[in-house]
Amino acid sequence: MSAGKDVYGDRSSDGPPQPFFRSRWVPVPGHVRELALDSGLPAGFRAAGVTCGIKPSGNPDLALLVCDAENPVSAARFTATAAPAAPVLLSKERCKLDALRAILANSGCANAATGKRGLEDAAKTQGATAAALGLDPSTVAVASTGGISDYLPVEPIIKGILAAHKQLRREGDADLQKAIQTTDAFEKRACLEVELPSGTVHLSAQCKGAGMISPRFATMFCFVQTDAALEPETADLLLGVCVKRSFDRASVDGQLSTNDTAILMCSGASGVSIVPESEDELRFGEALDALLRQLAIMMVADGEGAARIARVIVRGGDLDGAEAAARAVANSPLVKTALHSGDPNWGRIVQAVGGELGGRPGFDAPLAVDVTLEGIHVCSAGAAIAYDEDALARALQAKEVEYEITLPGDGAETEVFFSDLSHEYVTFNADYHT
Amino acid sequence: MSAGKDVYGDRSSDGPPQPFFRSRWVPVPGHVRELALDSGLPAGFRAAGVTCGIKPSGNPDLALLVCDAENPVSAARFTATAAPAAPVLLSKERCKLDALRAILANSGCANAATGKRGLEDAAKTQGATAAALGLDPSTVAVASTGGISDYLPVEPIIKGILAAHKQLRREGDADLQKAIQTTDAFEKRACLEVELPSGTVHLSAQCKGAGMISPRFATMFCFVQTDAALEPETADLLLGVCVKRSFDRASVDGQLSTNDTAILMCSGASGVSIVPESEDELRFGEALDALLRQLAIMMVADGEGAARIARVIVRGGDLDGAEAAARAVANSPLVKTALHSGDPNWGRIVQAVGGELGGRPGFDAPLAVDVTLEGIHVCSAGAAIAYDEDALARALQAKEVEYEITLPGDGAETEVFFSDLSHEYVTFNADYHT
Numbered sequence: 001m002s003a004g005k006d007v008y009g010d011r012s013s014d015g016p017p018q019p020f021f022r023s024r025w026v027p028v029p030g031h032v033r034e035l036a037l038d039s040g041l042p043a044g045f046r047a048a049g050v051t052c053g054i055k056p057s058g059n060p061d062l063a064l065l066v067c068d069a070e071n072p073v074s075a076a077r078f079t080a081t082a083a084p085a086a087p088v089l090l091s092k093e094r095c096k097l098d099a100l101r102a103i104l105a106n107s108g109c110a111n112a113a114t115g116k117r118g119l120e121d122a123a124k125t126q127g128a129t130a131a132a133l134g135l136d137p138s139t140v141a142v143a144s145t146g147g148i149s150d151y152l153p154v155e156p157i158i159k160g161i162l163a164a165h166k167q168l169r170r171e172g173d174a175d176l177q178k179a180i181q182t183t184d185a186f187e188k189r190a191c192l193e194v195e196l197p198s199g200t201v202h203l204s205a206q207c208k209g210a211g212m213i214s215p216r217f218a219t220m221f222c223f224v225q226t227d228a229a230l231e232p233e234t235a236d237l238l239l240g241v242c243v244k245r246s247f248d249r250a251s252v253d254g255q256l257s258t259n260d261t262a263i264l265m266c267s268g269a270s271g272v273s274i275v276p277e278s279e280d281e282l283r284f285g286e287a288l289d290a291l292l293r294q295l296a297i298m299m300v301a302d303g304e305g306a307a308r309i310a311r312v313i314v315r316g317g318d319l320d321g322a323e324a325a326a327r328a329v330a331n332s333p334l335v336k337t338a339l340h341s342g343d344p345n346w347g348r349i350v351q352a353v354g355g356e357l358g359g360r361p362g363f364d365a366p367l368a369v370d371v372t373l374e375g376i377h378v379c380s381a382g383a384a385i386a387y388d389e390d391a392l393a394r395a396l397q398a399k400e401v402e403y404e405i406t407l408p409g410d411g412a413e414t415e416v417f418f419s420d421l422s423h424e425y426v427t428f429n430a431d432y433h434t
Numbered sequence: 435m436s437a438g439k440d441v442y443g444d445r446s447s448d449g450p451p452q453p454f455f456r457s458r459w460v461p462v463p464g465h466v467r468e469l470a471l472d473s474g475l476p477a478g479f480r481a482a483g484v485t486c487g488i489k490p491s492g493n494p495d496l497a498l499l500v501c502d503a504e505n506p507v508s509a510a511r512f513t514a515t516a517a518p519a520a521p522v523l524l525s526k527e528r529c530k531l532d533a534l535r536a537i538l539a540n541s542g543c544a545n546a547a548t549g550k551r552g553l554e555d556a557a558k559t560q561g562a563t564a565a566a567l568g569l570d571p572s573t574v575a576v577a578s579t580g581g582i583s584d585y586l587p588v589e590p591i592i593k594g595i596l597a598a599h600k601q602l603r604r605e606g607d608a609d610l611q612k613a614i615q616t617t618d619a620f621e622k623r624a625c626l627e628v629e630l631p632s633g634t635v636h637l638s639a640q641c642k643g644a645g646m647i648s649p650r651f652a653t654m655f656c657f658v659q660t661d662a663a664l665e666p667e668t669a670d671l672l673l674g675v676c677v678k679r680s681f682d683r684a685s686v687d688g689q690l691s692t693n694d695t696a697i698l699m700c701s702g703a704s705g706v707s708i709v710p711e712s713e714d715e716l717r718f719g720e721a722l723d724a725l726l727r728q729l730a731i732m733m734v735a736d737g738e739g740a741a742r743i744a745r746v747i748v749r750g751g752d753l754d755g756a757e758a759a760a761r762a763v764a765n766s767p768l769v770k771t772a773l774h775s776g777d778p779n780w781g782r783i784v785q786a787v788g789g790e791l792g793g794r795p796g797f798d799a800p801l802a803v804d805v806t807l808e809g810i811h812v813c814s815a816g817a818a819i820a821y822d823e824d825a826l827a828r829a830l831q832a833k834e835v836e837y838e839i840t841l842p843g844d845g846a847e848t849e850v851f852f853s854d855l856s857h858e859y860v861t862f863n864a865d866y867h868t
Contacts, residue, residue, distance in 0.1 A: 082801040083788025083816060089800060113784045115817025148781025149818040253767045255782075256789030333687045333767065333855075337863035347582025348689075350547045354517025355690030366523060367516040382517060383549025384583040421767070421864070426857050429771035 007301040007309050007399050007419075020190045021290065023297045024400055025311055025417070029286045035191040035202075040170040042202035042227035044069045044267025047172035049179030052160025054108030054146070054153055060179035062157060064164040065103040065223055066133060069267040074100035075235040076141065077243045079260035086111045086118030086152075087142040088259060090126060094138060098232035100265060101139040103223060104129045106157060107182050107208070109146040112258040121152040128158045132165045143221055143261040145182055145208065177206045180221050183428070184208055188298045194228075194287040196280045199272040201228035205291055209299040220247060222262040222295060228284060229268030234276050238285050239264040246292035250300050251418045253425070254331035264288075300419045307422060308339050310401045313415045317407035321360055325405060326416040328356035336421035342396040344389070346371050346378045353405060362409060370406035374398065441735040441743050441833050441853075454624045455724065457731045458834055459745055459851070463720045469625040469636075474604040476636035476661035478503045478701025481606030483613030486594025488542030488580070488587055494613035496594040499537040499657055500567060500602055503701040508534035509669040510575065511677045513694035520545045520552030520586075521576040522693060524560060528572060532666035534699060535573035537657060538563045540591060541616050541642070543580040546692040555586040562592045566599045577655055577695040579616055579642065607640055614642045614655050617862070622732045628662075628721040630714045633706040635662035639725055643733040654681060656696040656729060662718060663702030668710050672719050673698040680726035684734050685852045687859075688765035698722075734853045741856060742773050744835040747849045751841035755794055759839060760850040762790035770855035776830040778823065780805050780812045787839060796843060804840035808832065 021028045028034075041047060047065045054061040067074075076097045078088045091097070104125055111118050122142050130137040144152065167175070177189045188207040193200060209220030230238070243262050274280045301309050312329045314322040329335050332352040338345040349371050357363040371379035374395035378387050395401075455462045462468075475481060481499045488495040501508075510531045512522045525531070538559055545552045556576050564571040578586065601609070611623045622641040627634060643654030664672070677696050708714045735743050746763045748756040763769050766786040772779040783805050791797040805813035808829035812821050829835075 080792040081785070081788040082791040082794070082797045082799045083784050083803065084799050110781075113781055113813060113816060113818050115815065118817070148785060149813070151818075255766060255768055255785060256792065258785055258788060332689060333859070334689055334863055337860055340860075341864040343864070347544075347547055350517050351515070351582060351689060351692055354515040354692060357516040358514040358690065360516070363516045365516045365518050369517065379547060379583070381549065382547060383552070384547050384585075421860060423857055423860050423864075425767070426771055426774075426855060426860055429768055430775040430777070430855070430857075 007306045021294055023294060025297060026290050026294045029290055031195040031283055032287045032290060033193045035193055037174070037189060037191060038171065039191040041173050041204050042225050042267060042269065044072070044227055044269035045225045045265070046168035046170055047176040048164040048167035048169070049172065049175030049177070050160050050164045050167065052163070053156040054106055060175065061106055061108040062160040062164060063105045063176040063179035064129070064161065064168065065176060066168055067101050067265050067267050069269060072099065072101060072268065073230050073232050073235050073266045074098055075232070075239040075264045076100070077239060077262045079257055081256050081258055083113065083258055085144060085258045086114055086122040087144045088261065090119060090122045091141045091143070091261070095141050096138045098236065099139060100141050100263065101135050102129060102133055103141045103143060103263060104161065105143040105180050105221060107145050107180050109144060109150045109152050110148050110259050111144040111152045112148040114149065114151055117151060121154050124154050125152065125157050125161070128161050132161050141263060143259070145180065145221060145259050148258060173204060173206055180206065180208045182208065185302050188295050190291060192287060192291060194284060196272060196274070196283050198280050199270065201226055201270045201272050201284070203287055203291060205295060207295040207299065209302070220257065220260050220299060222247065222292065224264045224288070224291070225267070227267050227270035229273040230266045231276060234274060234281060235264055235266055238288055241285070242288045242292045245289060246296035249416050250296040251327070251330045251416055252300060254327070297417055300417045306419050308342065308399055308401055308420050309417065310339050310403060311415055311417050312403040312405065313413070314405045314407065315413045317409050317412050318362060319412040319414065321357060321363055322407060322412035322414045324356050325353045325407065326414050328352045329403065329405070330416040330418035333421050336418070339401060340420035340422050342393070344373065344392045344396055346373060349403060349405065350379060350382070363407070368408045372404040374402055441740045455728055457728060459731060460724055460728045463724055465629040465717055466721045466724060467627040469627055471608070471623060471625060472605065473625040475607050475638050476659050476701060476703065478506070478661055478703035479659045479699070480602040480604055481610040482598040482601035482603070483606065483609030483611070484594050484598045484601065486597070487590040488540055494609065495540055495542040496591060496598055497539045497610040497613035498563070498595065498598040498602065499610060501535055501699050501701050503703060506533065506535060506702065507664050507666050507669050507700045508532055509666070509673040509698045510534070511673060511696045513691055515690050515692055517547065517692055519578060519693045520548055520556040521578045522695065524553060524556045525575045525577070525695070529575050530572045532670065533573060534575050534697065535569045536563060536567055537575045537577060537697060538595065539577040539614050539655060541579050541614050543578060543584045543586050544582050544693050545578040545586045546582040548583065548585055551585060555588050558588050559586065559591050559595070562595050566595050575697060577693070579614065579655060579693050582692060607638060611640045614640065616642065618642055619736050622729050624725060626721060626725060628718060630706060630708070630717050632714050633704065635660055635704045635706050635718070637721055637725055639729060641729040641733065643736070654691065654694050654733060656681065656726065658698045658722070658725070660700050661702065661704035662700055663707040664700045665710060668708060668715060669698055669700055672722055675719070676722045676726045679723060680730035683850050684730040685761065685764045685850055686734060688761070731851055734851045740853050742776065742833055742835055742854050743851065744773050744837060745849055745851050746837040746839065747847070748839045748841065749847045751843050751846050752796060753846040753848065755791060755797055756841060756846035756848045758790050759787045759841065760848050762786045763837065763839070764850040764852035767855050770852070773835060774854035774856050776827070778807065778826045778830055780807060783837060783839065784813060784816070797841070802842045806838040808836055
């Protein structure tokens with residue numbers, strides 16, 4: 001476990017490891033057990049991480065993940081941006097995303113806004129990986145994170161692929177994790193054992209994405225492995241649902257990346273098959289859901305100076321309105337600075353919601369919005385009500401703060417996890433020049 | 435002129451006053467002449483500003499503006515929020531907005547999120563103003579700015595109305611300005627002389643709204659007076675068009691206020707009538723446009739630590755897409771921190787535009803977006819191109835920085851003025867508790 005600090009407190013590589021499931025917003029299912037981080041990948045997977053020279057710092061910057069099963073099943077999700085990076089375009093257009101055998105991921109260069117040459121460069125590294133592993137290039141996904149507008153250094157990467165190939169091992173997930181990180185203050189990684197009615201399977205994941213997006217750097221990655229056997233449709237369905245409930249619900253600064261990539265790979269090596277619509281599928285889905293939600297919350301909690309993170313829950317109204325209101329609160333610099341300092345300034349929440357919903361059908365002014373902070377009801381039907389100010393001030397000192405907002409009309413419910421806005425965010429993104 | 439600092443440099447009350455028109459983005463029409471700030475209001479207007487005790491600081495907090503013409507013409511625009519403050523609701527619902535005789539404005543309390551009691555309190559102060567001036571309450575608009583969720587202190591305000599009434603004078607605009615300010619670092623006020631084919635008229639304005647919205651404080655106000663005679667339809671049309679091109683195009687932090695109010699009042703005392711669709715109307719409109727645009731830019735430039743402001747111009751695509759892209763750039767904390775430090779990090783612009791337009795019809799990935807910073811073309815059809823990096827770094831040290839973005843397809847063009855994101859913003863909004 002790498003040394004680092006997150007919103008929950010200091011973490012030292014010398015001290016006892018913190019549990020992976022550490023947020024009150026992620027109840028751990030009874031059939032999921034956390035394994036030690038040196039347990040290695042599920043059967044059928046090997047990984048490696050090396051330094052190939054992309055990062056001037058000399059830190060690890062190239063990762064390789066391989067599934068040794070002959071017919072593995074996979075599923076993938078990518079950023080919804082209109083300006084996707086070359087590796088995203090290549091992986092989406094030229095890969096069998098339901099039958100991936102390997103992932104090549106680099107940090108230190110996003111290969112974004114690089115046009116035709118960027119695509120060609122990405123294809124060269126994909127081809128080199130396939131050649132080294134003896135695979136069809138269409139079974140090798142590529143993922144990059146780092147500086148936007150920089151070209152990929154292809155030659156060092158090809159040499160790095162050969163080095164990584166030699167180092168592939170079951171316990172290579174820690175090295176992979178290090179090689180995909182950019183500004184992450186701590187690692188986001190888990191090894192889980194999942195008891196299913198049909199037997200025991202394993203789930204592991206390596207994730208990157210800091211509490212802030214640093215100068216010219218972008219992106220979140222999440223690579224997930226299991227030794228369970230899934231149908232391609234099941235893998236796609238479960239990954240899709242769980243990504244929607246995790247990474248899609250997290251916002252650090254409202255800035256959608258050019259490179260976001262999440263890939264689930266299933267080796268089937270456990271011999272446990274997950275039949276669609278079975279109890280196994282339900283239980284496996286619960287485990288994947290908890291895993292991805294905790295990782296998404298860890299991403300929000302990362303970043304220098306993050307003092308607090310929050311969950312905003314919006315109920316009522318139609319789904320579009322509720323979603324827009326939740327995003328407006330999560331991305332409001334006024335709400336985020338108040339969160340940072342533990343300031344019970346709920347007027348900013350009303351302002352953010354009202355500003356977003358103004359002019360939207362079904363939300364006529366004056367908006368009868370209710371606001372509850374950490375269980376304390378402060379605003380009813382759009383108007384201030386009496387509450388215990390001392391109790392509220394104390395409650396807002398928590399590391400995880402919850403805002404509940406109720407809109408007129410019923411039906412919708414949504415949530416967004418978000419981080420605060422701190423001096424360190426500005427320092428990180430303004431003071432250090434590219 | 436109050437002491438203070440803006441993005442253009444130090445301003446001292448001892449030194450020579452800076453010209454009002456100081457942005458390169460506001461060409462001053464040849465028929466508009468800037469008058470000294472102590473020239474007083476146009477004929478037919480009187481104003482006052484007093485301390486009535488709303489602000490704990492003892493600073494002026496109550497302003498009164500009166501038009502002495504018997505049948506003045508006016509027009510008004512208000513915030514589009516779904517959660518408007520009580521004074522906005524009252525003014526919109528119970529005032530003859532095309533025939534206003536007076537405005538009562540206070541700072542130190544926004545009377546927002548105050549429900550039925552807030553409306554009653556606002557009505558009491560409206561009634562007291564009408565009684566003091568011998569007017570119909572429906573001709574008195576009210577405007578408040580300050581803490582959201584606080585109730586209006588009605589008794590001190592009613593006493594203040596009587597005090598302000600005694601102090602009404604042509605030269606009262608400086609006092610009015612002081613009494614409407616909250617966190618503004620400098621005043622935003624102008625007295626203009628406008629040569630029209632039919633004669634000379636005057637335009638004055640007092641505006642508030644800081645480069646940041648401070649803890650629990652919200653709002654921009656702009657009060658404009660002229661001695662020209664306008665038809666109600668003309669006043670409404672011109673104010674509407676000019677507000678769309680000025681305050682609607684300014685963003686400090688993307689946060690729409692609960693209290694925004696802009697009111698144009700026309701006394702007609704000059705004897706010059708502005709006939710619809712005449713050359714007079716065109717020229718008067720140009721003057722009002724320049725006035726409001728400069729005020730909007732001054733609002734963006736206000737605020738502690740604002741080092742730079744920017745204009746983003748988006749051309750191409752449909753208007754909705756262009757508008758969304760411009761707002762996405764203007765409100766991106768990554769773009770804003772790069773602007774603050776003069777960092778030529780245009781990848782963040784591509785990221786912001788791509789993130790916003792992802793999934794929108796007509797903007798398929800990969801987006802062929804062009805980016806030009808201060809006239810230097812850095813990105814063509816979505817891909818990096820070679821440019822003079824030193825020249826760009828130098829150009830971005832300017833106080834006013836211009837970004838031009840071209841989207842695929844033609845048709846739309848829009849612009850947004852915005853400020854940077856600085857440590858001082860965080861300090862102002864996080865460190866000082868309410």
